[in-house]
Amino acid sequence: MKTLQSFKARTGEPFGAPLPATTPEQVDAAAAAANAAFASWSASPGSTRAALLRALAAALETDREGLVALADEETALGPVRLNGELDRTAFQLRRFADIAERGVPFATTNDPAVAGPPPAGHPAMVRLRVPLGPVAMFSASNFPFAFSVLGGDTASALAAGCPVVVKAHSGHLLLSNRVFGLVQQVLKSQNLPAGLVGMIQGGGSDVGVRLVRHPSIAAGAFTGSTRGGAALQAEASARPRPIPFYGELGSINPVVALPAILATRGAELASTLAGSIAMGCGQFCTSPGVIVLLNDPASDAFVQQLTTALAGQKPHAMLTPGMRSAFDVGVTHMAAAGAQPLLHEAGSAEAPRPFLAQVDAADFIARTQLREEVFGPSSLIVRAASVAEALDVLNAVGGSLTVTLWGAEDDNADTRALVRGATAIAGRVLFAGVPTGVAVTAAQQHGGPWPSSTQPMSTSVGDAALERFLRPVALQDAPAWLLARKGLPC
Incomplete structure (x- = not known):
């Protein structure tokens, strides 16, 4: 059995007991479990999604002392920075909870029928958005909370109605496992399927590549190097059914x-x-x-x-x-x-x-x-x-x-x-200040032309991050019962 070892960032010495690397069969099982959870989660109301996201934020805050101490050993980022990052992570979770509860993922555009021949005349049309499906999320090295297991990608995907399979980063393995344990406790307490949020881990690229290739995965979200992101994007595009890959890569700002x-x-x-x-x-x-x-x-x-x-x-x-x-x-x-x-x-x-x-x-x-x-x-x-x-x-x-x-x-x-x-x-x-620091706001755009990101029309930070995991669908002459759902998927 392959094992993984965490290290203390300040000294380089081994930290904690070795952890088992995820096997190919376990990668497949995590993707399959996320797919099994998709039908019910994609049709869940905003209140259900919000309850989960708020509970996850509370779980992080309750375990703050232990989480920050663990993160500090593995990253050397210091308790002040890490406490601030935990606050940001909880804020993101609650912000996307509010977005889901307000019904933003279910927003529709109603275009009533117009009598007469085309081009002016047309049938009744309603444009809505549906969740893509399970998302493969790759944790970042430099943000062990805000771009990791419960970071913005996970929060926005869950708010959009998509399950998540997280690839933990090898730079903070123990922290990732502890946070994932909290996630599983919250899912159980809310009677939600354990596969709604899964996690895999591995030292090389094999585990991540297998996840992106799995037919149940519908999108990828990545924060990391240009080389790593480009390789995964190529895998996502080379599938029999290509999937969108949202990579936030290198930038010289x-x-x-x-x-x-x-x-x-x-x-x-x-x-x-x-x-x-x-x-x-x-x-x-x-x-x-x-x-x-x-x-x-x-x-x-x-x-x-x-x-x-x-x-x-x-x-x-x-x-x-x-x-x-x-x-x-x-x-x-x-x-x-x-x-x-x-x-x-x-x-x-x-x-x-x-x-x-x-x-x-x-x-x-x-x-x-x-x-x-x-x-x-x-x-x-x-x-x-x-x-x-x-x-x-x-x-x-x-x-x-x-x-x-x-x-x-x-x-x-x-x-x-x-x-x-x-x-x-x-x-x-x-036009003022410095670029370090990316506010979580409605107007934020964290993504740019290549090589800074793979999809310059999308953002990985801010309210619009939700849009990455929703696909537009037009309903023409839909029956009354379907329109009464007001954008909530079946």
């Missing part, structure tokens, strides 16, 4: 800072940006990996201010030894590709030091290695000669979860061009 604002607020913005680069040891999908500056004395001063501010940051240990090694490889490749290091100090085996480098726009555009995400506390300054060249830099990025524009307060040709360029490549454009 450019920050464009114009000289005028740097001349008046450079030191303040440098301090803010340094904190964002080092936050969570840089292990955020929205960490600012590229800083675009126009050639100007204010930009020169800002580079020095940022270098000094970043040198004062003290990142904690990274999530796994593999990520720590990958960070070192990433900054080495960046320097080898022509980036001039401005801050490059040796760190410990677990905790890296911040890395900052600089390159001109022409080299950044010409060399794809400089546009690869380095997961950790690093950033690359790109110096552009003009706004037009800064736009070429954004275009070379290709796709990003965010773009931040500092200094675009005035309406002129340059700022309009920058806004056009930013919205062309990003799902979220900021």
Whole structure:
């Protein structure tokens, strides 16, 4: 029997007893159990879905002390960050409970019949949405609560009427198993099928690939690396019946800072940006990996201010030894590709030091290695000669979860061009603050063009995340009893 081992993030030593890896037969059983639960759950009223989601939120909060302590050992993210993340996770669950209870998943568009011949005349039509089916959900490494077993993907899928099979992340196995135990207790207490939320675990790709290939799985939701997400998307597309795969992948999140604002607020913005680069040891999908500056004395001063501010940051240990090694490889490749290091100090085996480098726009555009995400506390300054060249830099990025524009307060040709360029490549454009931190709101868009996500029309955060797991259907001349269900599936 294959086993999996959890490790303490700060020391690398084994943590807890080995856990059994999920067998191929168990993967199939989890998918089949989710499929068996689908009929009743997809036809459940919003009140039933809301009751489950609220009970899951309460279960997390009740076990807060134990969960946070366990998560801290496995991730080194610290109790302050982890308590805040648990709060966010409970908030997401309750928010989607409210959405389900308000009947949002069952919303319909009623188009009464119009007498006469077409094209003006038409039969009675009602457009509604139906749940897709069981969802394969892949936990993220860097958010052990909010993008894991009971994270936003699970919450939105359940609110939409879809069962979930979670692939636990190997970076927080013990935490995932403890949370899954809470899930099963809540399901039992509400007389819901255990298969409504399943969980599998494995160290390689075999378990996840088998889950995506299973014919009962109707959609995939993933947060992680571009390489891993692209591989799973290919599997989802290669099935005899392809399924949608919603992957939130790598992103370098450019920050464009114009000289005028740097001349008046450079030191303040440098301090803010340094904190964002080092936050969570840089292990955020929205960490600012590229800083675009126009050639100007204010930009020169800002580079020095940022270098000094970043040198004062003290990142904690990274999530796994593999990520720590990958960070070192990433900054080495960046320097080898022509980036001039401005801050490059040796760190410990677990905790890296911040890395900052600089390159001109022409080299950044010409060399794809400089546009690869380095997961950790690093950033690359790109110096552009003009706004037009800064736009070429954004275009070379290709796709990003965010773009931040500092200094675009005035309406002129340059700022309009920058806004056009930013919205062309990003799902979220900021005009103040930093990109780290993704609010759970009605208007949030967490997803952008490739390679930041596989489905740029969807979001993995916010109320609209629910839309990923619902499919529109039109009912023509439907009988009265069916219309009386008001969008609730049969």
